[in-house]
Amino acid sequence: MSENLIEVRGLTKKYDNFVAVDGIDFSVRKSESFGLLGPNGAGKSTTMRIIAATSQRTSGEVLVLGKDPEKEGPQIRAHLGVVPQQDNLDIQLTVTENLYIYGRYFGLSKKFVKSKINDLLEFAQLEEKRDTKVETLSGGMKRRLTIARSLVSEPDILILDEPTTGLDPQARHILWDRLFRLKEDGITLLITTHYMDEAEQLCDRLIVMDKGKIMAEGSPVELIKRYSTREVLEVRFGSNRNAEVAPVLEQLCERIEVLPDRILLYTEDAEEVLENIVGAGHHPNTSLVRRSSLEDVFLRLTGRSLIE
Amino acid sequence: MSALKEERSIPKFGAFYVLEARMKAMLKFFWVIASIAILNPVLYLVSIGLGVGTLITNNIGPNGIDGVSYLTFIAPALLATSAIQGAMDEVIFPTLDGFKWAKIFYGINSTPQTGSTIAAGVFLTAMVRTVGSVLAYSGILYLFGAMDSPNAYLAVPIAILAGASFGAVMLALASHVNSEDLFFTIVGRFVIGPMFLFSGTFYPLGTLPIGLQFFGWISPLWHATELGRFATYGHHINATMLVVHSLFLLAMLVLGLIFAFKQYTRRLAK
Numbered sequence: 001m002s003e004n005l006i007e008v009r010g011l012t013k014k015y016d017n018f019v020a021v022d023g024i025d026f027s028v029r030k031s032e033s034f035g036l037l038g039p040n041g042a043g044k045s046t047t048m049r050i051i052a053a054t055s056q057r058t059s060g061e062v063l064v065l066g067k068d069p070e071k072e073g074p075q076i077r078a079h080l081g082v083v084p085q086q087d088n089l090d091i092q093l094t095v096t097e098n099l100y101i102y103g104r105y106f107g108l109s110k111k112f113v114k115s116k117i118n119d120l121l122e123f124a125q126l127e128e129k130r131d132t133k134v135e136t137l138s139g140g141m142k143r144r145l146t147i148a149r150s151l152v153s154e155p156d157i158l159i160l161d162e163p164t165t166g167l168d169p170q171a172r173h174i175l176w177d178r179l180f181r182l183k184e185d186g187i188t189l190l191i192t193t194h195y196m197d198e199a200e201q202l203c204d205r206l207i208v209m210d211k212g213k214i215m216a217e218g219s220p221v222e223l224i225k226r227y228s229t230r231e232v233l234e235v236r237f238g239s240n241r242n243a244e245v246a247p248v249l250e251q252l253c254e255r256i257e258v259l260p261d262r263i264l265l266y267t268e269d270a271e272e273v274l275e276n277i278v279g280a281g282h283h284p285n286t287s288l289v290r291r292s293s294l295e296d297v298f299l300r301l302t303g304r305s306l307i308e
Numbered sequence: 309m310s311a312l313k314e315e316r317s318i319p320k321f322g323a324f325y326v327l328e329a330r331m332k333a334m335l336k337f338f339w340v341i342a343s344i345a346i347l348n349p350v351l352y353l354v355s356i357g358l359g360v361g362t363l364i365t366n367n368i369g370p371n372g373i374d375g376v377s378y379l380t381f382i383a384p385a386l387l388a389t390s391a392i393q394g395a396m397d398e399v400i401f402p403t404l405d406g407f408k409w410a411k412i413f414y415g416i417n418s419t420p421q422t423g424s425t426i427a428a429g430v431f432l433t434a435m436v437r438t439v440g441s442v443l444a445y446s447g448i449l450y451l452f453g454a455m456d457s458p459n460a461y462l463a464v465p466i467a468i469l470a471g472a473s474f475g476a477v478m479l480a481l482a483s484h485v486n487s488e489d490l491f492f493t494i495v496g497r498f499v500i501g502p503m504f505l506f507s508g509t510f511y512p513l514g515t516l517p518i519g520l521q522f523f524g525w526i527s528p529l530w531h532a533t534e535l536g537r538f539a540t541y542g543h544h545i546n547a548t549m550l551v552v553h554s555l556f557l558l559a560m561l562v563l564g565l566i567f568a569f570k571q572y573t574r575r576l577a578k
Contacts, residue, residue, distance in 0.1 A: 054417055056577055074318045074420040082418035088411040092333050101329035105419035107319025153419070 004063075005030050005157055005188050006051060011060035013046050020046040022212035023060065028157075033189040035203030037196065037294060039304070043212040044192035045085060048161050051190065052082050065156060078106060081150030085161040087142045091135040095126055095145055098134055103152040116152055123178065124148035140171030147178060157188045164198060176201055196294035208298055215301040220294055227300045228292035229254055233270040235277065235284035236262045245282055252276050257299055264296070318420045326421060326429020327436075330402060334433055345394065345441040349448045352386055353379070356510065357452060373512065376541050379454035384463040384536025385509040387445055388529055391471030394441035396500075398434035399475050403482035406430070407575060414576065423573030431479055431565065438471035455540075462539035470532030473557040476564025477528075483571040503527045508534070531556045 006028040013021040021043040028034040036044040049055035050062060053069035053076045062069055064076045089098050099120055103113030121127045124144040129137065137145065143163065150158060163179065164172040179202055183189060193199050199206050200220045208215045208223070216223055233253070237245050242263055250256045253265040253273050267273045270289040277284065299305060319325055334341070361378035373381045406413035406426070416426050446464050449455045455463075478495075485491045506516070506523035507530035513521050524530035531553040537543030538550065545553070 052418060054414070054577065074422060077418060078318055078420045080418070084414060084418070086411065088413075088415035090329070090333060090412050090415075091410050092336050097332055101325075101332060102415070102419070104325045104328055105319075105322075105416055105421050107317070107322070107325060107420065149415075150418075 003029055005065055006034075006190065007061070007063040008047075008051070009061040011047065011050065011062060012058045013043070013050060013055070014058045019212050021050075021057075024207075024209070024212075024214050026207050026214065026217065028188065028190060031186045031188055033183050033191065033202055033204045035199045035206030036190075036192040036209055037194070037199045037203075037206050037298070038192075038209035039194050039298075041211075042194075042209040044194075044209055045161050047209075048159055048190065048192055052080055052159050053077050054082075078153070079156045081153065081155035081158040083143075083146050083150050083158070083160040083163055085165065087146045089134045089142060089146060089149070092133070094131050094133055095121070095137070096130045098145060099149055099152055102149045106153040108153060113152065120148040120151060123151070123181075125174070138171075140167050140174065143167060143171070143175060144178065147175070151182075155187070157190060158182060160189065160191045162192055162194070164193075164195065172198075196298065199294055206294075208294075208301060210298075210302045210304075216297065223294060223297045224292045226297075228296040229266040230268045230292060231266075231270040232290050232292050232296060233265040233267060233273050234262050234288040234290065235265065235274075236286045237282070237284050248280065248282065249277060252280070255300075259305075264299070266292070266296070322421050322425030323428035323432060326416065326426050327432045329416075330429055330433035331436065333402075334398065334437065341394075341437060341441075342444070345390070345444040346448065348390060348393075349386065349445045353448065353452045353454070357382060357386075357454065360510070374537065374541065374543050376457070377454075379449075379452060380457060380460075380541055381537070382510060383449050383454040383460070384466065384540055385507070385529065385533040387442060387449065387463050387467040388470040388532040388536060389504060389509065390445045391438050391442050391467040391532075392474045392503075392529060393500075395434045395438045395471035395475030396478050396495075398437045399430060399479040400482045400495075402430050402433070403479060404485060404488050407483065408486070408488070413572070417576045423571075423576045424569040426576075427479060427483070427565075427568045427572040431475060431568070434475050434479075435468075435472060438475065439468055442467045442471070457541045459542075460540045463536040466532055466536045466539060469557050469561070470528050473532075473560035473564065474528045476561045476568060478564075480564050480567035480571060483568055483575060503529050506530075528557055528560055 004027040008024060008026050010023050010025060011021055012019065012023050024047065036047060038044050046055065050057045050069065051064055053064065053073035056070055065079055067076050069076050090101065093101065096117055099117050100113055103116065121130055124147065126141060126145060129141065134142065134145065164175050167175065179189070183202065191202055203220060205219050207217045216227065218226065239261060242258060246256060246258045246263060249263060249265060253267040255266040257264040265273055274287055274289065357379045364372050364378045370377060372378065413426055417423065442464055446455060502523055506520060507527040508524055509529065513524040513530060534545055535553045538545045
């Protein structure tokens with residue numbers, strides 16, 4: 001088997017007249033944490049489901065662990081852990097029962113599955129809830145249980161579709177910490193997200209997707225370097241004046257993005273640009289100096305924000 | 309870790325593991341299911357078996373229909389009805405839950421399980437309930453003296469076959485359902501109700517005008533009831549009809565499962 005656990009060439013998925021995934025290529029190496037970043041409807045989840053051998057492609061080639069998901073779906077799925085966008089736990093059953101039955105779906109022995117449960121409960125920080133019906137768990141707990149469940153079969157690749165969507169900030173950080181631990185253990189992660197901070201935190205390498213196509217590929221740092229400047233200055237003059245002052249500000253930085261509520265100025269030194277703006281007699285209502293992020297990369301590539 | 313890697317392959321009888329999981333979920337409702345399985349027959353036997361039965365006995369004599377008591381006459385039909393209802397509940401609700409409500413099938417489908425093994429597991433679970441319900445029902449029939457013919461026990465496997473046949477078809481239909489409200493209305497009012505009333509359950513189908521007998525011909529309940537009456541007390545059926553009744557039920561079973569397996573697979577791949 002090659003070093004690449006996942007190989008995707010010219011992958012296309014059409015629904016009637018709609019092209020959800022439009023001829024994309026990428027590969028994921030062993031022990032790598034690979035991200036698919038893009039807004040809702042970019043084709044990320046569709047791509048994931050094809051790789052996870054639960055959806056059929058229209059054309060192109062896909063190899064997961066050296067096998068074609070269309071021909072050897074169950075064989076591939078035996079080696080995957082999947083965390084879907086929407087939790088699909090058995091809410092009538094308890095936390096422990098959910099872990100148990102999921103392991104059994106893989107055909108694992110009762111003894112083996114039972115031996116894993118304590119570790120998984122600890123990993124998911126759900127020891128106290130072991131005999132609680134899933135129906136009554138909070139969103140963050142359900143999410144952690146879904147992740148723990150996906151690990152019961154000791155997968156070679158863990159596929160996470162929007163792992164923290166819908167969670168509050170604290171629950172997100174707990175989850176990121178858990179995922180980071182998996183990454184350190186060397187498990188191969190494939191993550192879709194529309195949160196740039198999530199992609200920056202968790203992904204070694206990622207592709208930026210929009211409208212079914214790949215817009216860029218690289219590590220978060222590389223992408224920021226390639227498509228953005230080191231720093232960004234965000235200024236607000238009030239929604240009426242933003243467009244008015246934009247032509248003046250444009251002269252003071254490398255690149256400018258005028259959004260409905262604020263203006264982004266791309267530069268190597270944001271403090272200096274701010275001084276120059278004030279020096280030129282313009283006084284923004286608010287200003288913020290920050291580092292460039294993947295959000296800026298996405299804006300540059302598509303002219304749109306990730307979260308709309 | 310390495311020990312597991314070697315052991316990890318596709319489970320041989322995938323449906324067995326789905327059955328195991330569905331049993332866990334079903335047994336959470338054990339007392340509800342057991343109450344239905346016991347209360348239903350008791351209510352029917354008291355109101356129709358004894359109430360209507362007494363009326364019939366008083367008017368046309370103790371061996372009025374087919375030369376047997378009214379209870380003996382309706383016992384195979386009631387048994388098949390209970391099998392059909394148990395099987396139906398246990399395929400419809402888990403199927404809707406699996407595809408629509410909690411979407412658990414999509415989680416199961418992320419393991420080596422397939423649409424077919426999931427469908428088979430749901431069906432087998434429904435069969436466990438059906439067998440349990442039929443056994444409970446036949447015990448109560450026995451207590452009411454409705455199982456006194458020497459071959460009465462033969463009504464049990466025939467009722468189970470009826471449950472399996474109807475359950476298989478409902479499994480296939482439920483897997484297509486997107487709007488459950490409409491589905492429940494149609495099934496409840498236009499399938500179950502008429503089937504119970506027009507399948508020769510309470511009187512021989514031949515009593516009805518020929519135009520209405522049609523409902524019986526397409527009803528698994530009528531076919532099972534005829535077989536049950538034949539087996540339990542020697543109700544007269546010619547050899548051709550014996551084959552027709554059996555083939556009808558077997559065809560429903562086989563076609564229902566084939567379509568269910570296909571649709572489960574197709575819907576999960578969407």
